[in-house]
Amino acid sequence: MAVSSSCNPQLLLSHKFPETTYTYTERDVAVYALGVGACGRNAVDTDELKYAYHENGQQFIKVLPTFSALFSLESLPDGVDLPGLTFDPRLLLHGQQYIEVHKPLPSKATIQNKVSLAGLHDKGKAVILEIETRSYEKESGELLSMNRATVFLRGAGGFSDPSQPFTYSNYPANQASAMKIPESVPFAVFEDCTQSSQALLYRLSGDYNPLHSDPMFAKLAGFSRPILHGLCTLGFAVRAIIKCICKGDPDMIKNISGRFLLHVYPGETLVTEMWLKGLRVIYQVKAKERNRAVLLGYVHLHRLASSL
């Protein structure tokens, strides 16, 4: 049954999101790492075993910088159920993700999330919502990360005058991920297979959207079968960059931006192409079997690996 949509921008923009608290442990960190394919090709990969196991104890395991994107979801206990907005939840897609890494994440922590609406755009065929989450370590009060998640609500647009469509954002335009792929040959290319059960494993990190697990729900959303979480694809891409460009050091990552161009089916092979421009890595991920680009973005580094 079709769900009618509506959007009241004044009501939405005046909404005050409650602060939320989220505790994760080393187990969550390891389950996440496996969900984004760490050690998927080689269980003793020296670059990646550290995300799932440490010989001196789990308190020493490393956390992938994309783990903090989970805070976006955890900070919204009711999902995108917001005053002033109705839409068909089956038509929601993740459009973009921007992550600022302020400190490497500890292997376990309690996080306090402060959430706000950073953007709202009427695209006619869709509404775009940008939700910003600042995540602080409860114990020290230090800012660990900032995430800006963009959700693309198909069928929910058209609430404003088409000659002057409503648009609002509260951050600098240079943090948006629109960019061009260089014409040169990539600096590095990394190929990785997702498993047909990849989304079933990834969802255990907290995104239980049935779009990724329920065949009937996926069909009603317009897909032949359940699709992969966008943040899972992003996790594969950033892992590839850490491996090929950061020589296995996740702490080199300063910020990450990605736009989801097309859905990925679990089981597809992801090919990440990387171009190094100073301290910026421009990357593109293709689904090899369809030869289609599925994700495009950039990663800023603190420094370059000495062995590059």
Ligand SMILES: CCCCCCC[C@@H](O)CC(=O)SCCNC(=O)CCNC(=O)[C@H](O)C(C)(C)COP(=O)(O)OP(=O)(O)OC[C@H]1O[C@@H](n2cnc3c(N)ncnc32)[C@H](O)[C@@H]1OP(=O)(O)O
């Ligand atoms: C707080 C945490 C919340 C997170 C919740 C996440 C929950 C998850 O469980 C959900 C998921 O993981 S879904 C899976 C991952 N995402 C996807 O697979 C989407 C892939 N992308 C698409 O299908 C299309 O790009 C599509 C459909 C997105 C757009 O394609 P088109 O309809 O063809 O759009 P187009 O005509 O090209 O552009 C229209 C305007 O929209 C802008 N735009 C396009 N793609 C965008 C994208 N991916 N993100 C943001 N904006 C986007 C365009 O710029 C255009 O605007 P303008 O006219 O102003 O240029």
